[in-house]
Structures are given as C-alpha cells and as structure tokens.
Amino acid sequence: MMKKAIILTRISTQKQKTDRQPLELESYCLDRGYEIVRTISSIVSGRKVDKRPDLDEILQLAKQKAFDVLVVTEISRISRRPEVLQAFISSLRKCGIPILFKNLNLMSMDEVGKESFATNVIISIFGELAAEETRQLSERVVSGLQAARARGKILGRIPGQESTDDILKKHAKVARYLKSGQTLPETAKLANVSYNTVKKVKSVLQQSA
DSSP states (O other), X not given: OOOEEXXXXXXXXXXXXXXXXXXXXHHHHHHHTOEEEEEEEEEOOTTOOSOOHHHHHHHHHHHTTOOSEEEESSGGGTOSSHHHHHHHHHHHHHTTOOEEETTTTEESSOTTXXXXXXXXXXXXXXXXXXXXXHHHHHHHHHHHHHHHHHTTOOOSOOTTOOOHHHHHHHTHHHHHHHHTTOOHHHHHHHHTOOHHHHHHHHXXXXXXX
C-alpha cells in the first residue's frame, strides 16, 4: 500500500524562496513511491518557539492519521532550537509517524515504528549543529553592529523618516499605477503628486521586489 506523505518546507524571510524545497521533495517522494497528500509551507524563523502554525497543523493531522510520513529537506527546516525539534519528533512518534530527512536519507523511526540509539544521536548532533550555526550568526550580527556604532554609523531608521510600509500605504495609488505599467510622468499626473514622490515610491517598490 502506497504511503501517504506530507511535505514540510520553511524559509525564515520573505526574501528567500521555497520553490526549490517542494520541487526537490516531490521528486524525492516520487522516487520512494510516496503519495503526497499535502505540502505545508511557512515563512518563520527556525529560532521561534511560539506561533508555529505549520508544526501545529502537522501534529493535528498526525492525530487524525491523515498521513504516514513527514518529509523535510533537513533537520533545521523543522526548527533550529533542539528542544523544539525533539519535542516535535516525540509528538509525532507517539502518533506512530516518522520524519524522513532527505539530506541525511534518515528516518526518525524504522519501518516497524522503532527508534534506534544511533538515529537519535545523529538527529541530536545535527540539531545542535543547526543551533550553533544560528548562535554564530547572531554573534556576527551583534559584532557587526557594535563595529558600526564604533565607527559612528547611525543604525536603524532616522527619527521622523518614513518606513517603506508607510510610504507604500500613503501612496498606494501611485504604487498601483506604477505596477500597472504607467510611466513616472503619467503616474505623477494620474495620482496628482510630484514627480519626486513617484520616483521615491518606485525606488521602494524595486527594493521590496
């Protein structure tokens, strides 16, 4: 009987793309003869402990026996926090559902629902490596900010300066005309704003793209 699989993909920012993950996992599942019943994608930091609707949804489906295996590209796609990772694996294990980590070609449980010491050690090690990578990144960011402050650089938005969201909200009509293909002069005329305002909105749209 064909196993039912759920694919989980996660990225941490809007600027990243999840396109590669589902395509990669769909091909992987096809090669293993799995039927993909759902693909769950989310944009959330792997460091978050709370508000993980993607993991909550998977656990709810697991309790309903809606699938047989969860497939992810790597351990960090679940979480970069070891305690969250282990708690999630344990919850799925209680429902009799294993996680298949593609990059390791490793299941959290074997075909008969048993876990092994070796598997648990491997998962723990890679979970800690993901956490350490995050810690080192945070340290580099903090170090960079401190160095910038030492050079006298002003960090953050200048007081009184509009954020990109504020600009787009304030000039929604301008943004709409630009997106529809209107030229800068045409947009300025249609929206009844200055040419410089249109240039500013266009610049914000390009940065957000």
